[in-house]
Amino acid sequence: MGAYILSQYFIDIYDTVKSMISGMSLTMKHLRNKKDLVATLQYPNEKWPQPERNIGFETADYNVIRSRLHVDIDDCIGCLQCERACPVDCIKIETIKPPKGSEFDCGQTSHETQKKMIVPRFSIDMSECMYCNLCVYPCPEECIFMVGGPNEPKHEIDYEYSKYVKHDLVFEFSNTTDQEIKDIGGQAYLDKRNANSDKIANGYNLEAPKQSDISVIEENSKEEKKSTKHVDIGFSVFKSIPDKMTRGIAKKSYTYGRRNSMDMLAISKYVEEAINSYSKMSPEVEEAIKLIVTFAYPEIPDSETITKPSNSIVDSSNNESDVSLFDIKKLNDIEDKMVRGSLKKIFMSGKRSNKHSNAVIEEMLEFLINEGKVTEDLATLLNSLKSDSNPDKSDIIVEPIKKENNIFDIKKLNDIEDKMIRGTAKKIYMGGKRAGITSNQIVANIKKELENSGKINSELSEFLDKLL
Amino acid sequence: MTSIVDSLFNYISFINIDMNILLLFAIVVPGLILFILMALNVMLSVYFERKVAAFMQDRLGPMEVGIFGFKGGKKFWGGIGQIFADTVKLLTKEDIMPANADKFLMTISPFIIVIGALLTFIGIPFSDGLIVSDFNIGILYIIAMSSVGVIGVILAGWSSNNKWSLYGAMRSAAQIISYEIPIGLTLLLIVIVCGSLQVSDIVSWQANHRWFIIHSPFTFIAFFIYFISVIAETNRTPFDIPEAESELVAGWMTEFSGFKWSIFFMSEYANMLIVSLVASFVFLGGWLSPFTIINVFPHNWLIFDGFYWGIFWLLSKAIFLVFVMMWFRWTFPRLRVDQLMYVCWKVFIPFSLANLFLVTIWELIF
Numbered sequence: 001m002g003a004y005i006l007s008q009y010f011i012d013i014y015d016t017v018k019s020m021i022s023g024m025s026l027t028m029k030h031l032r033n034k035k036d037l038v039a040t041l042q043y044p045n046e047k048w049p050q051p052e053r054n055i056g057f058e059t060a061d062y063n064v065i066r067s068r069l070h071v072d073i074d075d076c077i078g079c080l081q082c083e084r085a086c087p088v089d090c091i092k093i094e095t096i097k098p099p100k101g102s103e104f105d106c107g108q109t110s111h112e113t114q115k116k117m118i119v120p121r122f123s124i125d126m127s128e129c130m131y132c133n134l135c136v137y138p139c140p141e142e143c144i145f146m147v148g149g150p151n152e153p154k155h156e157i158d159y160e161y162s163k164y165v166k167h168d169l170v171f172e173f174s175n176t177t178d179q180e181i182k183d184i185g186g187q188a189y190l191d192k193r194n195a196n197s198d199k200i201a202n203g204y205n206l207e208a209p210k211q212s213d214i215s216v217i218e219e220n221s222k223e224e225k226k227s228t229k230h231v232d233i234g235f236s237v238f239k240s241i242p243d244k245m246t247r248g249i250a251k252k253s254y255t256y257g258r259r260n261s262m263d264m265l266a267i268s269k270y271v272e273e274a275i276n277s278y279s280k281m282s283p284e285v286e287e288a289i290k291l292i293v294t295f296a297y298p299e300i301p302d303s304e305t306i307t308k309p310s311n312s313i314v315d316s317s318n319n320e321s322d323v324s325l326f327d328i329k330k331l332n333d334i335e336d337k338m339v340r341g342s343l344k345k346i347f348m349s350g351k352r353s354n355k356h357s358n359a360v361i362e363e364m365l366e367f368l369i370n371e372g373k374v375t376e377d378l379a380t381l382l383n384s385l386k387s388d389s390n391p392d393k394s395d396i397i398v399e400p401i402k403k404e405n406n407i408f409d410i411k412k413l414n415d416i417e418d419k420m421i422r423g424t425a426k427k428i429y430m431g432g433k434r435a436g437i438t439s440n441q442i443v444a445n446i447k448k449e450l451e452n453s454g455k456i457n458s459e460l461s462e463f464l465d466k467l468l
Numbered sequence: 469m470t471s472i473v474d475s476l477f478n479y480i481s482f483i484n485i486d487m488n489i490l491l492l493f494a495i496v497v498p499g500l501i502l503f504i505l506m507a508l509n510v511m512l513s514v515y516f517e518r519k520v521a522a523f524m525q526d527r528l529g530p531m532e533v534g535i536f537g538f539k540g541g542k543k544f545w546g547g548i549g550q551i552f553a554d555t556v557k558l559l560t561k562e563d564i565m566p567a568n569a570d571k572f573l574m575t576i577s578p579f580i581i582v583i584g585a586l587l588t589f590i591g592i593p594f595s596d597g598l599i600v601s602d603f604n605i606g607i608l609y610i611i612a613m614s615s616v617g618v619i620g621v622i623l624a625g626w627s628s629n630n631k632w633s634l635y636g637a638m639r640s641a642a643q644i645i646s647y648e649i650p651i652g653l654t655l656l657l658i659v660i661v662c663g664s665l666q667v668s669d670i671v672s673w674q675a676n677h678r679w680f681i682i683h684s685p686f687t688f689i690a691f692f693i694y695f696i697s698v699i700a701e702t703n704r705t706p707f708d709i710p711e712a713e714s715e716l717v718a719g720w721m722t723e724f725s726g727f728k729w730s731i732f733f734m735s736e737y738a739n740m741l742i743v744s745l746v747a748s749f750v751f752l753g754g755w756l757s758p759f760t761i762i763n764v765f766p767h768n769w770l771i772f773d774g775f776y777w778g779i780f781w782l783l784s785k786a787i788f789l790v791f792v793m794m795w796f797r798w799t800f801p802r803l804r805v806d807q808l809m810y811v812c813w814k815v816f817i818p819f820s821l822a823n824l825f826l827v828t829i830w831e832l833i834f
Contacts, residue, residue, distance in 0.1 A: 013815065027798055030524050031524050040527050
């Protein structure tokens with residue numbers, strides 16, 4: 001018995017050593033062949049190959065696979081039928097038609113249909129898609145379809161398209177380049193799209209409005225209130241007339257003039273006539289009529305019918321608009337909000353310290369250069385303002401009359417056939433009118449712009465020359 | 469044959485300052501180097517172990533935290549940044565102290581353990597003459613110092629005021645003390661053969677004769693008894709009953725977290741390196757190249773021997789043994805407590821005693 005136990009003891013040790021060696025050789029085998037034996041799949045970087053499909057019948061018969069929408073954008077004619085069919089509006093299509101008479105070739109589909117427009121945007125938001133397959137049926141070119149299944153030859157099945165952020169589930173299919181959009185005359189579309197994307201980009205860094213902006217806005221609103229007041233003050237001017245009857249006539253005639261949107265000068269004349277017809281003219285009435293004009297055109301003190309207002313009137317009218325300063329509303333043409341605000345601020349401070357408009361404009365230009373925001377448009381605008389406001393206050397003529405005298409009629413531009421060019425030309429005309437430049441300059445500007453976009457031809461330039 | 473302290477002392481003795489200050493300098497410099505070595509060792513060993521474990525289990529291990537251009541792929545260095553991530557994580561973790569814990573003991577117990585490991589390095593060579601102090605009782609000192617950790621283990625279990633931690637500490641202490649006996653007996657075998665406790669003497673004996681692992685059948689068995697016993701002493705699988713992660717939640721380390729726990733970790737991997745270094749210079753020829761395994765080649769043939777080659781050979785032997793420890797860990801299931809004690813008291817100790825007796829006869833005959 002003792003011998004048996006002893007032998008068992010050594011047999012146990014032998015077995016232990018043997019099993020240790022076999023166990024260690026097993027693990028060593030796995031360590032050595034790690035390349036082949038590793039079972040881990042590093043998922044986002046590696047994926048299992050798609051397993052063979054065997055569902056018992058032909059995949060072509062099996063039309064229920066709805067894994068992802070796909071668009072053969074080369075076949076898309078931009079008919080928008082899928083967009084209309086979509087019950088959840090997850091398809092967004094934008095198209096541009098080439099202008100009439102354009103040589104632009106939109107290409108052909110694989111069904112040899114001539115395309116009539118290009119599709120600069122075709123996006124499908126798969127996070128909204130409910131896989132109803134309704135967009136597939138109306139497509140005349142069969143270019144939108146669910147991948148996989150019967151469409152396996154067109155596009156292989158995409159059984160997982162997980163993304164880190166929801167926005168990545170918006171699939172963009174359009175392959176239109178910016179150059180193509182430009183060629184087709186879609187500059188406006190491009191600008192709009194870029195502006196939109198800028199807006200979105202800015203939306204990601206939303207900031208609270210700065211204190212300076214707020215104060216500018218407040219000042220602007222004050223200014224607006226003032227201006228509305230000073231139009232209506234014309235009405236209260238007649239309070240100084242003691243006679244009830246005369247006051248009534250004056251007010252009535254004034255309101256009539258306002259309603260018919262008459263010029264202030266005309267109103268004053270009309271009021272004067274009305275009162276004269278009742279022969280109620282008195283020094284107070286005359287004074288009041290003068291005041292009307294003063295409120296309306298504070299910067300036109302001298303004209304044929306109106307005498308120069310005395311200082312006392314200006315002071316009493318509670319409207320200390322500096323005669324030398326241009327109208328702040330002219331600054332509204334500036335597109336950049338920030339620049340506009342800053343310039344208005346400078347304007348207001350200049351107004352408060354009774355500065356001359358040239359000095360104010362100098363200040364503005366200096367500010368713009370410092371900020372590095374000065375552009376050609378801005379500089380020309382400011383310079384035009386400068387030339388407008390003549391330092392000799394007394395010799396100035398009524399502004400709108402001057403402009404209308406110098407510039408040709410906008411209706412002449414209607415003869416241009418191409419819509420795009422006509423629009424551009426009109427835009428430039430209006431900008432030039434606002435800036436108060438001459439017709440020569442306007443025509444030159446239009447030509448320059450058209451040359452930039454490569455739309456100019458000899459006919460057009462002749463036509464433009466004729467306008468002068 | 470000199471030690472680091474001696475040679476440093478000689479180098480800087482031309483500076484005419486107080487002897488005691490020079491001595492202090494000569495001691496602090498190797499201490500710092502050893503501490504940095506321990507820290508590097510734990511960082512690299514943890515990564516190494518995770519990779520070895522993963523590959524043995526058909527996994528990939530850390531793959532995502534790559535630096536220096538190593539990232540992903542089925543490569544060994546694919547997640548090397550993990551070592552820094554782990555370090556930062558461990559050092560910035562909250563240091564939790566249980567409410568009724570003995571705060572003083574709980575604070576010092578990790579340091580007792582790590583000091584035990586650090587002090588052991590004093591007697592450990594890295595190459596010919598690259599040893600902090602080569603004193604004549606080197607082996608005895610190493611055995612003594614590697615047992616200091618037991619005090620820290622008991623204190624850690626006691627101070628955390630958790631009865632399961634205390635149980636774990638008791639088991640761990642019982643295990644460590646039990647396996648000290650076969651370790652001491654197997655090392656005694658070597659001491660008997662070469663007649664010295666000094667580290668340099670043991671290696672030079674191997675250079676003159678042959679490596680101890682092939683010296684006799686008894687030293688061959690002694691090597692395996694020693695190696696398995698040190699695995700048990702460092703509380704590694706299959707002998708990690710005191711801290712069995714899957715069952716006991718790290719046993720006596722349960723209540724420790726953050727920096728203190730990282731100190732435990734550091735001492736555990738430092739102990740692994742220590743026992744591997746001891747095994748390599750006692751049984752595997754230390755800093756000698758594999759051509760000296762038996763003393764047949766003439767001396768001028770041994771071009772792979774020398775001071776710098778010595779560092780390479782000793783470290784590669786030690787790292788191989790560390791790898792074998794990891795290999796063990798990911799191969800064998802954990803022993804039961806009674807099996808643990810059976811292996812120690814009924815197998816290793818009788819075998820070591822028989823070895824000791826037989827090797828003396830062997831030495832008398834040959």
